[in-house]
Amino acid sequence: MNPLETHTRRVRDRGRKLLVPYLTGGLGAGWTDHVLAAAEAGADVVEIGLPFSDPMLDGPTIQRASDAALAAGATVDGILADVARIDPGVPMAAMTYANLVFRRGADRFCAALRDAGIAGLIVPDVPVDEVEPLSRAAAAEQLDLVLLVSPATPAERRVEIVKRGSGFVYTVSLMGTTGERPALPESAGALATALKQLTDLPVLLGFGVSSAAAARAAAEHADGVIVGSAVMRKVLAGATPAEAGGFLATLREALDRPDD
Amino acid sequence: MNPLETHTRRVRDRGRKLLVPYLTGGLGAGWTDHVLAAAEAGADVVEIGLPFSDPMLDGPTIQRASDAALAAGATVDGILADVARIDPGVPMAAMTYANLVFRRGADRFCAALRDAGIAGLIVPDVPVDEVEPLSRAAAAEQLDLVLLVSPATPAERRVEIVKRGSGFVYTVSLMGTTGERPALPESAGALATALKQLTDLPVLLGFGVSSAAAARAAAEHADGVIVGSAVMRKVLAGATPAEAGGFLATLREALDRPDD
């Protein structure tokens, strides 16, 4: 078992709900302070976005963050160099798109992540059918390749995905892109529950988890949540690491005290 | 024989070259003074244009004169009423387009001309093939219907035209619309000569006779000339009847003294 999954399982098995914030890499000079602050606020894993010019699965907030980072000169190499200089104390996972991976070559890309101290990889436009070479490359570097399950995924296919994925199962809460929503759809919890019956991997819910209430609701069914746009909207609006961390702390609180 | 042709033959037979100026009817309040001045300057016939909105055979000068007259409110009835009030001492012939004739009906149109004291009619867009009903109407009113021969008219057709026309033969000097030209083409004289061999009608040359020199050249072969745009350009430029008459007098002079 790779380090990321070892960690996620351990947290889950301790009865703690996982909190996984997403932060766009390279957005501003001191962007890694946000990673550190997130960890400090109680993140169990930090997802780091490697911005791509054409982020097909991202909603307006993360699009804007990616564009801003690229416009400011962010590169994969630069971001990884920044990452290599920090130790947030929890695992980091990279989130990016297929083209950045394949352009470098899956092997070299995975090696670069590992060299920077990253433990996991999420590539939303590489579905399970296309995952083979990337799986092998990740495994060779002891990276976990996190796969996504969508509400549209047929039952048999879920089996395949949870089998081929590692680190955790990324459960997409709704048919849509990343972005804040007022509440999670009912069906999201049911999907997480169904997935938990299929796998022993921690099952996390993402997409549209925007508030403490939503996080608490998600945690009723899932092993944790991934929070992206809600954090990034604040970062884009100029929130300091402490302020963004403060927001994450409210989520941590909600996850830790489900009955409040 | 109708009055116009009686007159033109008599002038021709006296050895005098016919001078036939064209004046646009209804152009300005005192337009008939131009008719009187023209007669005084030695015109043998005065051609009076009844302006039409779409004068297909007229060049820029007479187009402008027609447009100006119409814009000033000129009508056939008004022009004929003006004409009825004058007696220039020489015959007048109306020049207009088919639509004004047929709109009123050829019979009524010819009767109106005669009532106004007009002796001849020229309708350049009624060629000999279409002339039958108009011929009859003109004859009934003792009007001469002047037909045109063009440089393009084949030989057999010339015979037909000079047979069906009366008053005089209007020989078109060139393939073109009315309008001033620096000189008459060589072929114009030849055409007039050929026509004179076909008919005893006076044969006049028109289109492009713009100067005393051109009039003199034309008269070498023809029985006279028709002068339109050269006069009308002066009238449009504000020439008084006396000034326009002065110009016509130079043509008269040239026709009368061919050897100067």
Next chain:
Amino acid sequence: MTAPAVDARRPTDDGRFGAYGGRFVPESLVPACDEVDRAFRAAWADPAFRSRLDEILTGYAGRPTPLTPAHRLSAELGITLLLKREDLMHTGSHKINNVLGQALLAQRMGRTRLIAETGAGQHGVATATAGALLGMATTVFMGQRDIERQALNVFRMRTLGAEVVPVHTGSRTLKDACTEALRHWVTAVADTYYCFGSVLGPHPYPWMVREFQRVIGDEARGQAAAALPAGTPDVVVACVGGGSNAAGTFAGFLDTPARLIGVEAEGGAALSHGTDGVLHGFRSKVLQNHEGQIAEPHSIAPGLDYPGVGPEHAYLADHGRARYVTVNDTEVVAAVHRLARAEGIICALESAHAVAWVLRAVTTGEVAPGATVLLTLSGRGDKDMATLMELT
């Protein structure tokens, strides 16, 4: 119902359709018209000419055009509506049918230059196209006001290598362009062929242009026979500017029981509101005042913005063989939108006149429920987008 016995198959030898037609041109143009007449008769009787024309219409210009069933609009209206798709022709309208015929004729006559009048620019573009195809110099006369309104078509003509001559006289629109082109022709008959854009002008043009456009009706007749249980439609409808697409369409159905409907623009309805007159070389119905001065028409469709109409239509109207109706600009714009949304076809404003009449006639009962209607869609609407944009 049987068709009245009207014989518009060809005019008399002097170019008369009943009292209409003829050749009212300056003497200088008579021999030229005669020559066109003789050449056309010879060419039209010559299988080699016909097959060359056919080959170009088919291999170059896009014939045959489909007869498209307008399924959704038919269902909405409770009729069967078939659209003869001249909008699919090269350059965007039926105008090219006629122009290719005349240009080939001009070439056969040894002419090296084409001239034409144009209003909206469709006939000008078609003539410029034929000129380019056959390597003939082309000059198009166009009113200055139209040049300003139709800048795109002016550019298309120039791109095709044609010279576009602005006409500054009169109302500076189509009728003045036509007058000016005739004036120019007088000066250039020796090497120049005048390519009229509709069933207008001195004999033999109205007849000849009708013959070149009858391909619309002949094709449609055959297609309707295959598409309709009754073999022929109950109603045949086309818009009427000069009248060439209507004349070409009607030619295929004169001897059937089909009701023939020509649709004029309310503001340019020579047949519905005009009187007998002579303009541009022919006698027909004309919009004019009581003395005979030609009126300036107004239509949102530049191709219908003409004060006269082809003599054959005046003849068909007199004999009751065809009926002529008008629609107004508002109905026309609505018809463009209705057809676009129902069938995915943005037609020309001219063609939309025919559509507008059908829409109205279904509500008035003039077209009965269940009737079959064949409508000639004379052109596509790309040229009219700017006009429509201004309205929205």
Next chain:
Amino acid sequence: MTAPAVDARRPTDDGRFGAYGGRFVPESLVPACDEVDRAFRAAWADPAFRSRLDEILTGYAGRPTPLTPAHRLSAELGITLLLKREDLMHTGSHKINNVLGQALLAQRMGRTRLIAETGAGQHGVATATAGALLGMATTVFMGQRDIERQALNVFRMRTLGAEVVPVHTGSRTLKDACTEALRHWVTAVADTYYCFGSVLGPHPYPWMVREFQRVIGDEARGQAAAALPAGTPDVVVACVGGGSNAAGTFAGFLDTPARLIGVEAEGGAALSHGTDGVLHGFRSKVLQNHEGQIAEPHSIAPGLDYPGVGPEHAYLADHGRARYVTVNDTEVVAAVHRLARAEGIICALESAHAVAWVLRAVTTGEVAPGATVLLTLSGRGDKDMATLMELT
């Protein structure tokens, strides 16, 4: 010369043309793509579907298009040039061939809504047209910058009843419109069909669109057989944006000895200047920087302004079965004018890329004197007049 044994007749079951193609989309779209794949296979094997499509292509959209001999240009160049006339298709380009196929498929799948990306607006207009024809709601995504450049086509789409959604992200052009349409599709797969405009996107689109466009090549093959003594042309040439008109054309000639030439825009030449990458759901050649950020292409032809290219072309290029070349904007504009004046055809700037290559290749000897060249004229130039006017 015999053709290399390349089998591009269909991709592998997982949508690979060699190393290219595949399905790189979010998990949410995988079942939707699967469903399109299954539905297409069933439909394509169903004679009723094929004949319905055929009927619409023929009776509505204007197929077959002629193969026009470019007589005058051929004589000037010393070759035999045949033009496959997709410019005569309804809405003005080959795009409608594909769209009608996909829209019928969507209807068969029970979808009630179409979405599409568009750059120049040609695919958007075609999709809006199909939506109107079949009574399906249509939404077209278009970059804000393109909306400003192509106001006319925006208005055409809206006239056809489509909703045009401006895309403000990225470079605000075609690639961003495509990205945004994919994002939107994720939210609406249940009732919505994504109608790709070229041989792009996740499997089965590149293959399916090629199949819908092969009517160009199949027709041309038959027409060339009748027109040419040798039966097949020496050279077959088409412009390449996403690559659909080229793929459709090439499909008819893959198994002949004809040289296949795809012509890219100098400033958008994914095959000539690109590297392996994944964009919009498929792996192919892509214009990108060393890290994989997608480049913004530039071409005077908006339909070629795309940083990727269909996977089949990458495959054909690797195997040498087709050769891909580039021409620049200057050559393209000259080609539009040359073709217009020689043949009376104003073609689209996209199509003029193919013409420009022929003009150059005759001078370099790449096309030998006497050679026979079949060129697909993918669209008409009306949409480009404003661009060309600015240049003159």
